[in-house]
Amino acid sequence: MKVGEVICGDEPITLNAGRATKQIRVTNKGDRPVQVGSHFHFFEVNRALSFDRAEAFGYRLDIPSGNSVRFEPGEEKLVNLVELGGAKRVFGLNDLTRGEAVPRNLATSMEKARRRGFLDYREGPATGFPEGWDNDIEEAR
Known part of the structure; x- marks a missing residue:
């Protein structure tokens, strides 16, 4: 072995194995390109x-890691x-x-997004909640 040498296994590496995934539709309503990096909390783009x-x-x-869309x-x-x-x-x-980006903090974060003019899929201020999440936005105030 040499200093700094990397020895890789023979098995392929599966990225993000065992983590929940989902697919969403995104539209850029702005007048400039937007680039989002691999580890940016997508809610805050x-x-x-x-x-x-x-x-x-x-x-x-x-x-x-290191890529962007x-x-x-x-x-x-x-x-x-x-x-x-x-x-x-x-x-x-x-x-x-x-x-923490966990369900109990969603209402507060959605209210901040709404107040600051972040769009959601309804083309207006962020207000939506996934099914099963606490949707009492008044709690955030």
Whole structure:
């Protein structure tokens, strides 16, 4: 063995094995291209991207590390998302989550997104909740 040498196994590597995945439709309603990196909490991406933000809460793009997806103005595409790993703590970015991306924090994050003009799939402020999630938005205030 040499210093810095990498020894790879013979078996193929499966990315994100065992994690929940989903597919959502995204439309860029803005006038500029938007590029989203592999590990960005998809819920918090650019406010001009219209999609079901509640469905994307706690998920990121299901692409290899270091890659990204580009959305041209007016472009609509389906993207695959994968559940965040670890403690699902999200800080910074657009500061919509500021904590764990788990169901009990969705209402607060959706309210922040709505107030700040982030679009969702209804073409308006983010308001949607996936079935089975607590949808009492008043709790967030």
